[in-house]
Amino acid sequence: MSEIILQANNLVKTYTQRSGRFGFGSTQIKALDDVSIALKAGTTLAVVGESGSGKSTLARCLLQLHPFDSGEVLFQGQDLAKLDATSLREMRKHLQMVFQDPFASLNPRMKIGEIVGEGLLIHGLGSKAERQDKAHRMLERVGLEVADTQKYPHQFSGGQRQRIGIARALVLEPKVVVCDEPVSALDVSVQAQILLLLKALQQEMNLSYVFISHDLRVVRHIADEIVVMNKGKIVEQGAVVDVYNAPQQAYTQQLLNAIPGRKAA
Amino acid sequence: MTNILNISNLTITPKNAPNRLLVSNVSLKLSAGKTTCIVGESGSGKSLTALSIMGLLSSQLQAQGSIQFQGQELTKLDNKALQGIRGAKIGMIFQEPMTSLNPVLTVGYQIGETLTAHLGLKGLTLKDKIAALLTQVGIPPERANSYPDELSGGQRQRVMISMSIACEPALLIADEPTTALDVTVQAQILQLLNELKTRMNMAMLFITHDFGVVADIADDVIVMFRGEIVETGTKQQILSKPKHPYTKALLACVPDAEGKKELKPIDYAWLKADKAAA
Numbered sequence: 001m002s003e004i005i006l007q008a009n010n011l012v013k014t015y016t017q018r019s020g021r022f023g024f025g026s027t028q029i030k031a032l033d034d035v036s037i038a039l040k041a042g043t044t045l046a047v048v049g050e051s052g053s054g055k056s057t058l059a060r061c062l063l064q065l066h067p068f069d070s071g072e073v074l075f076q077g078q079d080l081a082k083l084d085a086t087s088l089r090e091m092r093k094h095l096q097m098v099f100q101d102p103f104a105s106l107n108p109r110m111k112i113g114e115i116v117g118e119g120l121l122i123h124g125l126g127s128k129a130e131r132q133d134k135a136h137r138m139l140e141r142v143g144l145e146v147a148d149t150q151k152y153p154h155q156f157s158g159g160q161r162q163r164i165g166i167a168r169a170l171v172l173e174p175k176v177v178v179c180d181e182p183v184s185a186l187d188v189s190v191q192a193q194i195l196l197l198l199k200a201l202q203q204e205m206n207l208s209y210v211f212i213s214h215d216l217r218v219v220r221h222i223a224d225e226i227v228v229m230n231k232g233k234i235v236e237q238g239a240v241v242d243v244y245n246a247p248q249q250a251y252t253q254q255l256l257n258a259i260p261g262r263k264a265a
Numbered sequence: 266m267t268n269i270l271n272i273s274n275l276t277i278t279p280k281n282a283p284n285r286l287l288v289s290n291v292s293l294k295l296s297a298g299k300t301t302c303i304v305g306e307s308g309s310g311k312s313l314t315a316l317s318i319m320g321l322l323s324s325q326l327q328a329q330g331s332i333q334f335q336g337q338e339l340t341k342l343d344n345k346a347l348q349g350i351r352g353a354k355i356g357m358i359f360q361e362p363m364t365s366l367n368p369v370l371t372v373g374y375q376i377g378e379t380l381t382a383h384l385g386l387k388g389l390t391l392k393d394k395i396a397a398l399l400t401q402v403g404i405p406p407e408r409a410n411s412y413p414d415e416l417s418g419g420q421r422q423r424v425m426i427s428m429s430i431a432c433e434p435a436l437l438i439a440d441e442p443t444t445a446l447d448v449t450v451q452a453q454i455l456q457l458l459n460e461l462k463t464r465m466n467m468a469m470l471f472i473t474h475d476f477g478v479v480a481d482i483a484d485d486v487i488v489m490f491r492g493e494i495v496e497t498g499t500k501q502q503i504l505s506k507p508k509h510p511y512t513k514a515l516l517a518c519v520p521d522a523e524g525k526k527e528l529k530p531i532d533y534a535w536l537k538a539d540k541a542a543a
């Protein structure tokens with residue numbers, strides 16, 4: 001049994017939405033309703049659900065990018081919300097994120113070398129030469145070339161940009177990476193490349209992933225454990241093999257039945 | 266089987282670079298009551314092929330070849346004649362329903378526009394027809410007074426479908442209609458399209474990059490790669506006995522729900538060598 005590296009206990013997050021005539025009224029929407037998860041070191045935990053289920057809110061709350069109403073997030077046993085700004089920033093190098101849209105998540109005015117090296121610069125790691133060397137090696141590891149550091153994001157395809165996003169997250173040698181729909185915007189052929197890359201890097205760098213996705217076929221391939229969310233609540237959780245083979249909840253069953261091509265296969 | 270659409274030797278190039286073939290020598294036939302899926306990666310030319318049928322290509326592009334719809338040569342028609350066919354005899358659904366709908370008009374009004382333009386319906390008959398169409402796609406008829414932002418993504422796509430079938434077209438072109446939707450909603454929309462196709466005996470041209478969707482909806486499949494058709498066949502042939510190395514490679518990239526399959530990315534260099542050898 002491996003140790004638990006990231007844990008969320010009873011997270012609650014409520015959004016207030018304007019409603020009624022002219023927006024004078026307001027309704028409370030529970031994006032996270034008593035959500036608890038545990039990520040084991042070196043494994044992948046998938047969070048699945050439909051749009052509006054709260055899965056992206058959970059990702060952001062885990063990384064303290066969103067304030068939440070109550071609950072706690074423990075990283076290696078330490079409550080992240082209790083840290084002061086300096087220690088939290090220090091902690092962030094262990095907690096990185098890969099975003100969905102490789103077009104929106106890279107600054108178009110920065111060169112690739114700067115984008116990948118920025119994290120090292122911010123955390124003050126190494127000399128200029130060391131930082132550059134590290135960024136180069138990371139880019140090569142994700143399948144790009146050293147010459148690419150002088151190029152801008154628009155010179156790359158969607159799959160290549162996602163590789164840059166991954167290099168940016170991993171150059172800091174994090175322990176936990178939260179991937180928010182990292183392959184949904186990509187072609188299946190590119191999707192397969194990125195999934196295999198993420199798996200290989202996990203082995204090499206002993207990474208733990210929180211993998212947010214709506215695609216149950218992708219999740220089956222990458223995840224060890226799964227959390228199914230619906231309307232802010234966890235409906236079911238367990239080992240991927242168990243949940244796919246014998247879903248306990250009607251909602252999980254419904255999601256699995258909706259996987260395209262399942263009936264025909 | 267009645268032949269509805271017949272495309273032969275369609276080639277699409279940019280006007281300022283006539284040697285760059287975006288779509289090259291594409292020929293296909295669509296019959297009534299059959300769904301044909303075009304699958305391929307982005308840039309394979311699948312959407313351009315669909316757009317060219319309706320004469321909706323960007324003015325920067327030019328198409329050569331013949332597109333015959335019910336015996337009529339579409340490439341020779343002027344814009345006005347094409348407008349009489351678009352929305353009436355050929356319906357079209359796009360990927361993102363929110364951008365296809367006008368946010369400041371009620372959905373009932375927008376469905377009505379099609380009916381008035383092509384069938385000249387007005388007043389109560391128009392209202393009844395709108396209600397009937399909404400019912401047919403599974404939306405309560407009173408939602409005719411709703412604006413697009415008051416509907417969910419799946420409901421918006423249903424509204425788009427009701428518009429595209431309003432004039433009972435002989436051909437329905439669906440360009441990735443479920444890509445932006447949740448899986449459960451996607452399953453419902455695919456079922457709806459299948460029912461409508463059978464009931465109205467339409468030919469359906471369905472563009473997708475998802476082999477799971479192909480397995481659910483297709484009768485015939487066309488695989489495109491870099492502007493060319495590499496393989497055509499029935500769904501069973503393509504999915505279980507693919508012949509072309511590209512089709513095989515593309516299928517090997519698709520994760521399965523059982524997790525039994527080993528994912529294998531496409532080796533383009535090898536593909537090229539294979540093509541040269543053949």
